[in-house]
Each structure stands twice: as C-alpha cells, then as structure tokens.
Amino acid sequence: MSKYTKQFKLTVVKRYLDSSMGYVAVAQQYGIDRSFVQKWSKQYALHGEAGLDKKFSHYNAEFKLSVLQSMWDKQLSYRETAILFDIRNLNILSNWERSYHSEGIQALTPRTRGRPKAMSPPKKVQPQPAKTDESRSREELLEEVNYLRMENAYLKKLKALVQEQALEASLKKRK
Structure with a gap:
C-alpha cells in the first residue's frame, strides 16, 4: 500500500507549480521530504496525472537493457532515468546495472517467482510387454x-x- 494517495501527490505538485515556493518550502509545508516533491513534480511534468498513479510492472530483458543503455549514453542519474522511463523504484536500476555487469544479459531476464512445486508430475512408465513362456530362454x-x-x-x-x-x-x- 502506498503511503501517499494520488490526490495528495497531485495537491503537493499543484502547490509547487502554482506558487513561487521551492521544493524544500513545499515539503516543509506538507511535512514530507523534499525529494518526494521533486520526484512527483518531474513525473507529473513528463507523464501527467498518470505519472502519479501506483504502478506495479514487470519488465522484460530488452526493456531493462534499453534503459541501461540510455542511462549510460546520456549519462543520466538513477533518479533521472527512473523519471524518464516512468520506473517508480529507482533502486531497481542499480540492481539491474550490477546484475548486468556481473552476469550479462542473462541476469536481466525475469525469473520465476514463488515457491517451487513440491512434487513433479509422475512419470508415466510404460510397462514392458510380458514375454510368453515359449519366447523365453x-x-x-x-x-x-x-x-x-x-x-x-x-x-x-x-x-x-x-x-x-x-x-x-x-x-x-x-x-
């Protein structure tokens, strides 16, 4: 569950954009960290109100690699990259980068989650046809x-x- 609702985020962003107050002053007014105001306002500027929605996404390896390549080519920070690609958890970028440098592209492929199945399906064993007494030695x-x-x-x-x-x-x- 998100600590802040979309409506609260929108109120903070509107307050920042409508007034001449800076990130710190708006953050103090609402009792939050200035980084939230900064992040929400940039997300709002790039993606509109949809940038303030909750987002639970799974990314494929190609997308992860393209994000990393863009970050390296344009020399962006994790925060700037996360805002640009609408990735809500900027810490995941450092995980992707570390995994890519240690294991390559295979590390970026999504893994199955959850507990493995307790038992594999039974193998079907085909019974061998019984030999008749006449055919046996x-x-x-x-x-x-x-x-x-x-x-x-x-x-x-x-x-x-x-x-x-x-x-x-x-x-x-x-x-």
Whole structure:
C-alpha cells in the first residue's frame, strides 16, 4: 500500500507549480521530504496525472537493457532515468546495472517467482510387454522358478513365525 494517495501527490505538485515556493518550502509545508516533491513534480511534468498513479510492472530483458543503455549514453542519474522511463523504484536500476555487469544479459531476464512445486508430475512408465513362456530362454525360466521357490520358502517361514508368536501369546494368557 502506498503511503501517499494520488490526490495528495497531485495537491503537493499543484502547490509547487502554482506558487513561487521551492521544493524544500513545499515539503516543509506538507511535512514530507523534499525529494518526494521533486520526484512527483518531474513525473507529473513528463507523464501527467498518470505519472502519479501506483504502478506495479514487470519488465522484460530488452526493456531493462534499453534503459541501461540510455542511462549510460546520456549519462543520466538513477533518479533521472527512473523519471524518464516512468520506473517508480529507482533502486531497481542499480540492481539491474550490477546484475548486468556481473552476469550479462542473462541476469536481466525475469525469473520465476514463488515457491517451487513440491512434487513433479509422475512419470508415466510404460510397462514392458510380458514375454510368453515359449519366447523365453531356458535360463530365464530357471531363474524365475528359483525366485518363486525362494519367495514361497520365505512366506512359509513367516507364517510359521507368526503362528509361533500367536501360540506363545495364548500360553501367556492362560498362566
């Protein structure tokens, strides 16, 4: 939420433009910093009342690079550049410049925001078609028979263990 409404900004700018008072005097009259009066009046002069509106923008890499090039070519300050291109947060220009010098044009591309998805979509695994017994080799069939025998023996031992534990539990209850 903006601290100052558009109507308040417009009142301050009109007061500055209509009177012979300077930035400092108007700022003192409204109890604000002189930089606000200066910034709002320049935005108003360049963009009209729309320059005082709230603005939430996302900029692409080409725009960012063109802003930086213009700033360097014309030797403008961050404040002047922000007012010229109607960028409300002049601190973002220093971030763009620092990123560009350290990482190049790739640093200016917008990144995805927010928290990454917790899980990726499940990968669809295509089941391999089962081979018929006739198409399998003797070794594959013997391997499967041995596997099934081990599985069967394991399940028998597990069943015996469970029955033994149940028998011991029932004997303890009788005592």
